[in-house]
Amino acid sequence: MKIGIIVHSYTGNTYEVAKKLEEKLKDAGKDVEIQRVKKVGGDEPKGKDIEIENPPEVDKYDALIFGSPVHAFSLSLAMKTYLEQISTLRDKKIALFVTKNLRFEWTGGTRAIGQMKKICQSKGGIIMGTGIVIWNKQRDQKINEIAEKFATLF
Numbered sequence: 001m002k003i004g005i006i007v008h009s010y011t012g013n014t015y016e017v018a019k020k021l022e023e024k025l026k027d028a029g030k031d032v033e034i035q036r037v038k039k040v041g042g043d044e045p046k047g048k049d050i051e052i053e054n055p056p057e058v059d060k061y062d063a064l065i066f067g068s069p070v071h072a073f074s075l076s077l078a079m080k081t082y083l084e085q086i087s088t089l090r091d092k093k094i095a096l097f098v099t100k101n102l103r104f105e106w107t108g109g110t111r112a113i114g115q116m117k118k119i120c121q122s123k124g125g126i127i128m129g130t131g132i133v134i135w136n137k138q139r140d141q142k143i144n145e146i147a148e149k150f151a152t153l154f
């Protein structure tokens with residue numbers, strides 16, 4: 001089983017979590033790799049009509065972990081645009097996570113996860129688990145928790 005961790009990360013936090021997840025999943029014997037979603041013209045969150053540079057392919061993975069920062073109480077536009085342009089996720093097992101810095105999950109975290117869930121399910125994906133990392137609140141503990149949970153999902 002090949003697992004793809006596909007993340008958008010503007011300031012590096014989400015990518016840092018992806019690296020930790022990759023390490024933990026590799027330790028658990030999984031075949032895993034990370035791919036980054038990049039916006040044409042740079043990752044700064046500005047502009048409405050954006051394009052994704054070389055969108056990572058999902059076909060070669062049996063399972064996927066999508067990760068994104070929360071921007072303005074929502075899923076980042078780059079991740080939203082990327083997920084929306086995927087043609088199918090039929091029967092793929094999927095886990096989702098977001099990173100954020102405001103203290104509570106409901107200041108964008110829950111909403112962003114809900115948005116990701118909805119798009120993935122509309123393309124036939126099966127959501128196996130989700131996680132929210134609040135950057136300045138028990139971050140390492142939360143990342144470990146998510147890694148352990150995700151390692152048992154696939």
Ligand SMILES: Cc1cc2nc3c(=O)[nH]c(=O)nc-3n(C[C@H](O)[C@H](O)[C@H](O)COP(=O)(O)O)c2cc1C
Pocket residue numbers: 008009010011012013014015045068069070071072073074099100101102103107108109135
């Ligand atoms: C434009 C912008 C908007 C943000 N909006 C929110 C928000 O609504 N809620 C929140 O908790 N964090 C918000 N953040 C903080 C980021 O979600 C947080 O720092 C995240 O870990 C960044 O991930 P990254 O380093 O992978 O880009 C925002 C950050 C930026 C740059």
